[in-house]
Amino acid sequence: MADRRMLAALVSGAAIVGLSAGLFFWSQMRGDADVFAACAQGQVAGGMGAIGGDFTLVSDAGETLSSAEALARPSLVYFGYTFCPDVCPLDTVRNADAADLLAEDGHDVQPVFVTVDPARDTPEVMAEFTDAIGGDTLGLTGSAEQVKAAADAYRVYFRVPDSDEEYYLVDHTTFTYLVLPGHGTVTYFRRETPAEEMAERVECFLNAA
Structure with a gap:
Protein backbone atom coordinates (compact mmCIF):
# COMPACT_ATOMS: atom_id res chain seq x y z
CA MET A 1 0.00 0.00 0.00
CA ALA A 2 2.78 2.38 0.93
CA ASP A 3 4.61 1.52 -2.28
CA ARG A 4 1.51 2.28 -4.35
CA ARG A 5 1.06 5.62 -2.60
CA MET A 6 4.70 6.50 -3.23
CA LEU A 7 4.35 5.52 -6.90
CA ALA A 8 1.17 7.57 -7.22
CA ALA A 9 2.90 10.57 -5.68
CA LEU A 10 5.83 10.25 -8.06
CA VAL A 11 3.51 9.94 -11.07
CA SER A 12 1.47 12.90 -9.88
CA GLY A 13 4.61 14.97 -9.38
CA ALA A 14 5.87 14.07 -12.84
CA ALA A 15 2.51 15.01 -14.35
CA ILE A 16 2.59 18.41 -12.63
CA VAL A 17 6.13 19.04 -13.86
CA GLY A 18 5.11 17.99 -17.38
CA LEU A 19 2.03 20.19 -17.29
CA SER A 20 4.04 23.16 -16.06
CA ALA A 21 6.62 22.65 -18.79
CA GLY A 22 3.88 22.32 -21.37
CA LEU A 23 2.23 25.53 -20.22
CA PHE A 24 5.58 27.31 -20.29
CA PHE A 25 6.38 26.27 -23.85
CA TRP A 26 2.79 26.99 -24.94
CA SER A 27 3.04 30.49 -23.53
CA GLN A 28 6.36 30.98 -25.30
CA MET A 29 4.83 29.83 -28.58
CA ARG A 30 1.98 32.30 -28.13
CA GLY A 31 4.58 35.08 -27.94
CA ASP A 32 3.06 38.38 -28.98
CA ALA A 33 -0.46 37.06 -28.41
CA ASP A 34 0.21 37.33 -24.67
CA VAL A 35 2.11 40.61 -24.87
CA PHE A 36 -0.64 42.33 -26.83
CA ALA A 37 -3.66 40.49 -25.43
CA ALA A 38 -5.10 43.64 -23.84
CA CYS A 39 -4.81 45.57 -27.12
CA ALA A 40 -6.12 43.12 -29.71
CA GLN A 41 -9.67 43.66 -30.98
CA GLY A 42 -9.76 41.59 -34.16
CA GLN A 43 -8.72 38.16 -35.39
CA VAL A 44 -7.82 36.78 -38.79
CA ALA A 45 -7.65 33.19 -39.98
CA GLY A 46 -4.26 31.77 -39.09
CA GLY A 47 -3.54 34.59 -36.62
CA MET A 48 -1.87 37.96 -37.15
CA GLY A 49 1.45 36.20 -37.60
CA ALA A 50 0.18 34.98 -40.98
CA ILE A 51 -0.05 38.58 -42.25
CA GLY A 52 3.03 40.26 -43.68
CA GLY A 53 6.43 39.16 -44.88
CA ASP A 54 9.52 40.20 -46.78
CA PHE A 55 9.26 42.39 -49.87
CA THR A 56 11.34 44.68 -52.03
CA LEU A 57 9.73 47.88 -53.34
CA VAL A 58 10.70 51.32 -54.61
CA SER A 59 10.08 54.40 -52.49
CA ASP A 60 8.56 57.68 -53.64
CA ALA A 61 12.13 59.00 -53.57
CA GLY A 62 13.21 56.36 -56.09
CA GLU A 63 15.14 54.21 -53.61
CA THR A 64 14.85 50.42 -53.63
CA LEU A 65 13.94 49.33 -50.12
CA SER A 66 13.61 45.97 -48.41
CA SER A 67 10.70 45.44 -46.06
CA ALA A 68 13.10 45.76 -43.12
CA GLU A 69 14.27 49.15 -44.39
CA ALA A 70 10.80 50.42 -45.30
CA LEU A 71 9.24 49.30 -42.00
CA ALA A 72 12.13 50.11 -39.67
CA ARG A 73 9.73 52.14 -37.51
CA PRO A 74 6.24 51.30 -36.26
CA SER A 75 4.15 51.60 -39.43
CA LEU A 76 0.53 51.84 -40.54
CA VAL A 77 0.56 49.94 -43.84
CA TYR A 78 -2.20 50.49 -46.40
CA PHE A 79 -2.56 49.21 -49.97
CA GLY A 80 -4.35 51.40 -52.52
CA TYR A 81 -3.68 53.56 -55.57
CA THR A 82 -3.32 57.26 -56.26
CA PHE A 83 -6.01 57.46 -58.97
CA CYS A 84 -8.59 56.20 -56.45
CA PRO A 85 -11.37 58.84 -56.46
CA ASP A 86 -12.46 58.63 -52.84
CA VAL A 87 -11.62 55.66 -50.60
CA CYS A 88 -7.81 55.71 -50.73
CA PRO A 89 -7.35 59.46 -50.11
CA LEU A 90 -9.73 59.34 -47.16
CA ASP A 91 -8.05 56.29 -45.66
CA THR A 92 -4.51 57.60 -46.09
CA VAL A 93 -5.43 60.98 -44.62
CA ARG A 94 -7.00 59.16 -41.66
CA ASN A 95 -3.78 57.18 -41.17
CA ALA A 96 -1.70 60.36 -41.33
CA ASP A 97 -4.03 62.03 -38.82
CA ALA A 98 -3.62 59.07 -36.45
CA ALA A 99 0.18 59.31 -36.80
CA ASP A 100 0.00 63.04 -35.98
CA LEU A 101 -2.06 62.31 -32.85
CA LEU A 102 0.47 59.69 -31.79
CA ALA A 103 3.32 62.14 -32.39
CA GLU A 104 1.69 64.54 -29.91
CA ASP A 105 2.15 61.80 -27.29
CA GLY A 106 5.76 61.19 -28.27
CA HIS A 107 5.28 58.17 -30.56
CA ASP A 108 7.01 57.95 -33.94
CA VAL A 109 4.64 56.09 -36.27
CA GLN A 110 5.02 56.07 -40.05
CA PRO A 111 2.04 55.89 -42.45
CA VAL A 112 2.94 53.69 -45.45
CA PHE A 113 1.02 53.73 -48.72
CA VAL A 114 1.72 50.78 -51.05
CA THR A 115 0.27 51.05 -54.54
CA VAL A 116 -1.56 48.19 -56.21
CA ASP A 117 -1.43 50.08 -59.53
CA PRO A 118 2.29 50.35 -60.34
CA ALA A 119 1.73 50.99 -64.05
CA ARG A 120 0.38 54.46 -63.28
CA ASP A 121 1.91 54.99 -59.82
CA THR A 122 5.51 55.76 -60.66
CA PRO A 123 7.80 57.06 -57.88
CA GLU A 124 7.13 60.60 -59.14
CA VAL A 125 3.36 60.16 -58.97
CA MET A 126 3.66 58.56 -55.54
CA ALA A 127 5.77 61.49 -54.32
CA GLU A 128 3.11 63.98 -55.37
CA PHE A 129 0.45 61.93 -53.61
CA THR A 130 2.34 61.42 -50.35
CA ASP A 131 3.36 65.11 -50.26
CA ALA A 132 -0.32 66.02 -50.52
CA ILE A 133 -1.24 63.55 -47.75
CA GLY A 134 1.55 64.73 -45.45
CA GLY A 135 2.17 63.19 -42.06
CA ASP A 136 5.55 61.75 -43.14
CA THR A 137 3.74 59.24 -45.35
CA LEU A 138 6.03 56.85 -47.22
CA GLY A 139 4.91 55.81 -50.70
CA LEU A 140 6.00 52.46 -52.13
CA THR A 141 5.72 51.16 -55.69
CA GLY A 142 7.71 48.81 -57.90
CA SER A 143 7.29 46.33 -60.70
CA ALA A 144 4.03 44.44 -61.09
CA GLU A 145 5.76 41.35 -59.70
CA GLN A 146 7.14 43.20 -56.67
CA VAL A 147 3.78 44.76 -55.86
CA LYS A 148 1.97 41.44 -56.18
CA ALA A 149 4.49 39.76 -53.87
CA ALA A 150 3.97 42.44 -51.22
CA ALA A 151 0.18 42.30 -51.59
CA ASP A 152 0.20 38.51 -51.34
CA ALA A 153 2.29 38.68 -48.17
CA TYR A 154 -0.34 40.92 -46.58
CA ARG A 155 -3.26 38.94 -48.00
CA VAL A 156 -4.39 41.98 -49.98
CA TYR A 157 -6.83 41.35 -52.80
CA PHE A 158 -6.67 43.64 -55.81
CA ARG A 159 -7.64 43.47 -59.46
CA VAL A 160 -6.33 45.83 -62.11
CA PRO A 161 -8.67 45.74 -65.13
CA ASP A 162 -7.35 44.97 -68.58
CA SER A 163 -8.21 48.36 -70.03
CA ASP A 164 -6.73 50.92 -72.39
CA GLU A 165 -8.62 53.71 -70.66
CA GLU A 166 -6.59 56.20 -68.64
CA TYR A 167 -8.94 56.49 -65.68
CA TYR A 168 -9.78 52.89 -64.85
CA LEU A 169 -10.69 51.85 -61.30
CA VAL A 170 -8.88 49.16 -59.28
CA ASP A 171 -10.79 46.91 -56.90
CA HIS A 172 -8.85 46.22 -53.68
CA THR A 173 -9.17 45.50 -49.97
CA THR A 174 -8.94 48.44 -47.58
CA PHE A 175 -7.45 47.24 -44.29
CA THR A 176 -4.66 49.16 -42.58
CA TYR A 177 -2.07 47.00 -40.79
CA LEU A 178 0.01 47.98 -37.77
CA VAL A 179 3.52 46.58 -38.23
CA LEU A 180 6.04 46.78 -35.39
CA PRO A 181 9.78 46.10 -35.79
CA GLY A 182 10.63 42.84 -34.08
CA HIS A 183 6.98 41.78 -33.89
CA GLY A 184 5.63 42.01 -37.43
CA THR A 185 1.94 42.65 -38.04
CA VAL A 186 0.13 42.90 -34.71
CA THR A 187 -3.34 44.16 -35.65
CA TYR A 188 -5.44 45.68 -38.41
CA GLU A 203 -0.60 53.48 -28.49
CA CYS A 204 -1.70 50.41 -26.55
CA PHE A 205 0.45 48.19 -28.77
CA LEU A 206 3.41 50.56 -28.60
CA ASN A 207 3.29 50.67 -24.81
CA ALA A 208 3.05 46.88 -24.61
CA ALA A 209 5.88 46.18 -27.06
Whole structure:
Protein backbone atom coordinates (compact mmCIF):
# COMPACT_ATOMS: atom_id res chain seq x y z
CA MET A 1 0.00 0.00 0.00
CA ALA A 2 2.78 2.38 0.93
CA ASP A 3 4.61 1.52 -2.28
CA ARG A 4 1.51 2.28 -4.35
CA ARG A 5 1.06 5.62 -2.60
CA MET A 6 4.70 6.50 -3.23
CA LEU A 7 4.35 5.52 -6.90
CA ALA A 8 1.17 7.57 -7.22
CA ALA A 9 2.90 10.57 -5.68
CA LEU A 10 5.83 10.25 -8.06
CA VAL A 11 3.51 9.94 -11.07
CA SER A 12 1.47 12.90 -9.88
CA GLY A 13 4.61 14.97 -9.38
CA ALA A 14 5.87 14.07 -12.84
CA ALA A 15 2.51 15.01 -14.35
CA ILE A 16 2.59 18.41 -12.63
CA VAL A 17 6.13 19.04 -13.86
CA GLY A 18 5.11 17.99 -17.38
CA LEU A 19 2.03 20.19 -17.29
CA SER A 20 4.04 23.16 -16.06
CA ALA A 21 6.62 22.65 -18.79
CA GLY A 22 3.88 22.32 -21.37
CA LEU A 23 2.23 25.53 -20.22
CA PHE A 24 5.58 27.31 -20.29
CA PHE A 25 6.38 26.27 -23.85
CA TRP A 26 2.79 26.99 -24.94
CA SER A 27 3.04 30.49 -23.53
CA GLN A 28 6.36 30.98 -25.30
CA MET A 29 4.83 29.83 -28.58
CA ARG A 30 1.98 32.30 -28.13
CA GLY A 31 4.58 35.08 -27.94
CA ASP A 32 3.06 38.38 -28.98
CA ALA A 33 -0.46 37.06 -28.41
CA ASP A 34 0.21 37.33 -24.67
CA VAL A 35 2.11 40.61 -24.87
CA PHE A 36 -0.64 42.33 -26.83
CA ALA A 37 -3.66 40.49 -25.43
CA ALA A 38 -5.10 43.64 -23.84
CA CYS A 39 -4.81 45.57 -27.12
CA ALA A 40 -6.12 43.12 -29.71
CA GLN A 41 -9.67 43.66 -30.98
CA GLY A 42 -9.76 41.59 -34.16
CA GLN A 43 -8.72 38.16 -35.39
CA VAL A 44 -7.82 36.78 -38.79
CA ALA A 45 -7.65 33.19 -39.98
CA GLY A 46 -4.26 31.77 -39.09
CA GLY A 47 -3.54 34.59 -36.62
CA MET A 48 -1.87 37.96 -37.15
CA GLY A 49 1.45 36.20 -37.60
CA ALA A 50 0.18 34.98 -40.98
CA ILE A 51 -0.05 38.58 -42.25
CA GLY A 52 3.03 40.26 -43.68
CA GLY A 53 6.43 39.16 -44.88
CA ASP A 54 9.52 40.20 -46.78
CA PHE A 55 9.26 42.39 -49.87
CA THR A 56 11.34 44.68 -52.03
CA LEU A 57 9.73 47.88 -53.34
CA VAL A 58 10.70 51.32 -54.61
CA SER A 59 10.08 54.40 -52.49
CA ASP A 60 8.56 57.68 -53.64
CA ALA A 61 12.13 59.00 -53.57
CA GLY A 62 13.21 56.36 -56.09
CA GLU A 63 15.14 54.21 -53.61
CA THR A 64 14.85 50.42 -53.63
CA LEU A 65 13.94 49.33 -50.12
CA SER A 66 13.61 45.97 -48.41
CA SER A 67 10.70 45.44 -46.06
CA ALA A 68 13.10 45.76 -43.12
CA GLU A 69 14.27 49.15 -44.39
CA ALA A 70 10.80 50.42 -45.30
CA LEU A 71 9.24 49.30 -42.00
CA ALA A 72 12.13 50.11 -39.67
CA ARG A 73 9.73 52.14 -37.51
CA PRO A 74 6.24 51.30 -36.26
CA SER A 75 4.15 51.60 -39.43
CA LEU A 76 0.53 51.84 -40.54
CA VAL A 77 0.56 49.94 -43.84
CA TYR A 78 -2.20 50.49 -46.40
CA PHE A 79 -2.56 49.21 -49.97
CA GLY A 80 -4.35 51.40 -52.52
CA TYR A 81 -3.68 53.56 -55.57
CA THR A 82 -3.32 57.26 -56.26
CA PHE A 83 -6.01 57.46 -58.97
CA CYS A 84 -8.59 56.20 -56.45
CA PRO A 85 -11.37 58.84 -56.46
CA ASP A 86 -12.46 58.63 -52.84
CA VAL A 87 -11.62 55.66 -50.60
CA CYS A 88 -7.81 55.71 -50.73
CA PRO A 89 -7.35 59.46 -50.11
CA LEU A 90 -9.73 59.34 -47.16
CA ASP A 91 -8.05 56.29 -45.66
CA THR A 92 -4.51 57.60 -46.09
CA VAL A 93 -5.43 60.98 -44.62
CA ARG A 94 -7.00 59.16 -41.66
CA ASN A 95 -3.78 57.18 -41.17
CA ALA A 96 -1.70 60.36 -41.33
CA ASP A 97 -4.03 62.03 -38.82
CA ALA A 98 -3.62 59.07 -36.45
CA ALA A 99 0.18 59.31 -36.80
CA ASP A 100 0.00 63.04 -35.98
CA LEU A 101 -2.06 62.31 -32.85
CA LEU A 102 0.47 59.69 -31.79
CA ALA A 103 3.32 62.14 -32.39
CA GLU A 104 1.69 64.54 -29.91
CA ASP A 105 2.15 61.80 -27.29
CA GLY A 106 5.76 61.19 -28.27
CA HIS A 107 5.28 58.17 -30.56
CA ASP A 108 7.01 57.95 -33.94
CA VAL A 109 4.64 56.09 -36.27
CA GLN A 110 5.02 56.07 -40.05
CA PRO A 111 2.04 55.89 -42.45
CA VAL A 112 2.94 53.69 -45.45
CA PHE A 113 1.02 53.73 -48.72
CA VAL A 114 1.72 50.78 -51.05
CA THR A 115 0.27 51.05 -54.54
CA VAL A 116 -1.56 48.19 -56.21
CA ASP A 117 -1.43 50.08 -59.53
CA PRO A 118 2.29 50.35 -60.34
CA ALA A 119 1.73 50.99 -64.05
CA ARG A 120 0.38 54.46 -63.28
CA ASP A 121 1.91 54.99 -59.82
CA THR A 122 5.51 55.76 -60.66
CA PRO A 123 7.80 57.06 -57.88
CA GLU A 124 7.13 60.60 -59.14
CA VAL A 125 3.36 60.16 -58.97
CA MET A 126 3.66 58.56 -55.54
CA ALA A 127 5.77 61.49 -54.32
CA GLU A 128 3.11 63.98 -55.37
CA PHE A 129 0.45 61.93 -53.61
CA THR A 130 2.34 61.42 -50.35
CA ASP A 131 3.36 65.11 -50.26
CA ALA A 132 -0.32 66.02 -50.52
CA ILE A 133 -1.24 63.55 -47.75
CA GLY A 134 1.55 64.73 -45.45
CA GLY A 135 2.17 63.19 -42.06
CA ASP A 136 5.55 61.75 -43.14
CA THR A 137 3.74 59.24 -45.35
CA LEU A 138 6.03 56.85 -47.22
CA GLY A 139 4.91 55.81 -50.70
CA LEU A 140 6.00 52.46 -52.13
CA THR A 141 5.72 51.16 -55.69
CA GLY A 142 7.71 48.81 -57.90
CA SER A 143 7.29 46.33 -60.70
CA ALA A 144 4.03 44.44 -61.09
CA GLU A 145 5.76 41.35 -59.70
CA GLN A 146 7.14 43.20 -56.67
CA VAL A 147 3.78 44.76 -55.86
CA LYS A 148 1.97 41.44 -56.18
CA ALA A 149 4.49 39.76 -53.87
CA ALA A 150 3.97 42.44 -51.22
CA ALA A 151 0.18 42.30 -51.59
CA ASP A 152 0.20 38.51 -51.34
CA ALA A 153 2.29 38.68 -48.17
CA TYR A 154 -0.34 40.92 -46.58
CA ARG A 155 -3.26 38.94 -48.00
CA VAL A 156 -4.39 41.98 -49.98
CA TYR A 157 -6.83 41.35 -52.80
CA PHE A 158 -6.67 43.64 -55.81
CA ARG A 159 -7.64 43.47 -59.46
CA VAL A 160 -6.33 45.83 -62.11
CA PRO A 161 -8.67 45.74 -65.13
CA ASP A 162 -7.35 44.97 -68.58
CA SER A 163 -8.21 48.36 -70.03
CA ASP A 164 -6.73 50.92 -72.39
CA GLU A 165 -8.62 53.71 -70.66
CA GLU A 166 -6.59 56.20 -68.64
CA TYR A 167 -8.94 56.49 -65.68
CA TYR A 168 -9.78 52.89 -64.85
CA LEU A 169 -10.69 51.85 -61.30
CA VAL A 170 -8.88 49.16 -59.28
CA ASP A 171 -10.79 46.91 -56.90
CA HIS A 172 -8.85 46.22 -53.68
CA THR A 173 -9.17 45.50 -49.97
CA THR A 174 -8.94 48.44 -47.58
CA PHE A 175 -7.45 47.24 -44.29
CA THR A 176 -4.66 49.16 -42.58
CA TYR A 177 -2.07 47.00 -40.79
CA LEU A 178 0.01 47.98 -37.77
CA VAL A 179 3.52 46.58 -38.23
CA LEU A 180 6.04 46.78 -35.39
CA PRO A 181 9.78 46.10 -35.79
CA GLY A 182 10.63 42.84 -34.08
CA HIS A 183 6.98 41.78 -33.89
CA GLY A 184 5.63 42.01 -37.43
CA THR A 185 1.94 42.65 -38.04
CA VAL A 186 0.13 42.90 -34.71
CA THR A 187 -3.34 44.16 -35.65
CA TYR A 188 -5.44 45.68 -38.41
CA PHE A 189 -7.95 48.50 -38.74
CA ARG A 190 -11.09 48.72 -40.85
CA ARG A 191 -11.64 51.86 -42.86
CA GLU A 192 -14.52 53.02 -40.65
CA THR A 193 -12.18 53.28 -37.64
CA PRO A 194 -11.72 57.00 -36.84
CA ALA A 195 -8.23 58.46 -36.40
CA GLU A 196 -8.71 59.01 -32.66
CA GLU A 197 -9.64 55.38 -32.03
CA MET A 198 -6.81 54.17 -34.26
CA ALA A 199 -4.28 56.29 -32.37
CA GLU A 200 -5.55 55.01 -29.02
CA ARG A 201 -5.27 51.38 -30.09
CA VAL A 202 -1.86 51.86 -31.69
CA GLU A 203 -0.60 53.48 -28.49
CA CYS A 204 -1.70 50.41 -26.55
CA PHE A 205 0.45 48.19 -28.77
CA LEU A 206 3.41 50.56 -28.60
CA ASN A 207 3.29 50.67 -24.81
CA ALA A 208 3.05 46.88 -24.61
CA ALA A 209 5.88 46.18 -27.06
